Amino acid sequence: MKDGRKEEYIYAGIPTYMGSEFIKENDIEKYDVVFLGVPCDYGASYRLGAKYAPRQLREYSFWDRVYGEELYDLDHNEYLKSNELKIADLGDVYVNPTNPKVNQNAITKKVYSIAKNSFPLVCGGDHSITYGSFRGFYKAMKERYPDYEIGLMHFDAHMDVEDKYLNMPDVWHGNVFRNLIEDGYLDGKNMYTIGPRGVVGREWFDYVQEKKINLFTANQIKDIGILNVINKIKEKNKDKKIKFYITFDIDCLDVSYIFGTGTPQCNGLTPYDCDEALRHLHELDIAGFDIVELNPKLDDSHTSFVIAEELLYHFLAFGLNKEKLK
Numbered sequence: 001m002k003d004g005r006k007e008e009y010i011y012a013g014i015p016t017y018m019g020s021e022f023i024k025e026n027d028i029e030k031y032d033v034v035f036l037g038v039p040c041d042y043g044a045s046y047r048l049g050a051k052y053a054p055r056q057l058r059e060y061s062f063w064d065r066v067y068g069e070e071l072y073d074l075d076h077n078e079y080l081k082s083n084e085l086k087i088a089d090l091g092d093v094y095v096n097p098t099n100p101k102v103n104q105n106a107i108t109k110k111v112y113s114i115a116k117n118s119f120p121l122v123c124g125g126d127h128s129i130t131y132g133s134f135r136g137f138y139k140a141m142k143e144r145y146p147d148y149e150i151g152l153m154h155f156d157a158h159m160d161v162e163d164k165y166l167n168m169p170d171v172w173h174g175n176v177f178r179n180l181i182e183d184g185y186l187d188g189k190n191m192y193t194i195g196p197r198g199v200v201g202r203e204w205f206d207y208v209q210e211k212k213i214n215l216f217t218a219n220q221i222k223d224i225g226i227l228n229v230i231n232k233i234k235e236k237n238k239d240k241k242i243k244f245y246i247t248f249d250i251d252c253l254d255v256s257y258i259f260g261t262g263t264p265q266c267n268g269l270t271p272y273d274c275d276e277a278l279r280h281l282h283e284l285d286i287a288g289f290d291i292v293e294l295n296p297k298l299d300d301s302h303t304s305f306v307i308a309e310e311l312l313y314h315f316l317a318f319g320l321n322k323e324k325l326k
């Protein structure tokens with residue numbers, strides 16, 4: 001590699017996200033994309049460990065750079081050039097593990113400060129962090145683009161619209177989107193949930209219907225193909241002014257690919273499905289992204305992170321439309 005990559009081996013050096021600069025909030029505006037870790041897992045109802053994900057993802061991102069390099073794509077038989085992005089790493093939210101409300105506010109504040117001037121790339125944490133993150137994104141977008149709607153593309157094995165559960169925090173990883181809808185940050189009609197499967201409580205399905213959330217189940221994706229799903233979303237939004245946030249729950253992938261997640265499910269998406277989806281978003285205005293539910297404690301090989309990072313790299317390098325970042 002002649003540019004972009006510092007003279008360091010993949011396994012050496014201080015692993016900021018993609019080897020980028022570690023910055024403070026004052027410098028956000030100088031960068032196209034700013035990475036933020038949210039190391040918490042108190043919102044997970046089952047197998048804990050997602051709080052270790054941001055550091056692990058940084059380590060496996062270290063070989064990737066997005067600086068406009070000339071490449072050849074063996075998957076699509078074509079020459080291509082990657083985006084040229086200035087990326088920075090803002091570090092992690094200072095998590096308060098015993099006070100979820102304080103924590104959600106801290107997440108909102110950080111993501112707001114990124115989204116005001118740049119593109120937030122957030123790594124959880126369990127899926128509860130998307131409440132604070134999306135709220136910060138929403139606030140920043142409403143200030144920057146008052147006449148735009150705010151949409152959500154949600155990749156997940158689950159619909160995450162349940163209600164309160166036992167003694168879990170008010171916002172836990174099973175009810176994030178119900179909370180965002182009920183609190184007025186999200187309109188179900190602008191939400192696209194991709195990948196759910198299995199048998200669920202009928203009231204959760206009824207809620208999705210009632211709020212008109214656009215649901216594409218894993219079996220539908222197998223039937224019609226992921227690109228047809230993405231095209232349907234593009235078609236529906238082609239005349240709209242709408243800024244999208246992507247929330248990517250790694251458990252949308254089939255458990256046979258991803259061991260490193262707390263609530264896995266079989267019959268899921270393939271890495272190819274996800275890769276194709278994330279690389280074909282150019283017509284959509286994607287302005288923020290989070291990846292959640294990675295858990296290094298459940299995958300000693302860490303291949304879950306290698307796959308996750310490959311997807312993120314392909315999204316940043318080829319899927320993100322840089323022209324729409326302004």
Ligand SMILES: [Mn+2]
Pocket residue numbers: 127156157158160173249293
């Ligand atoms: Mn989820």
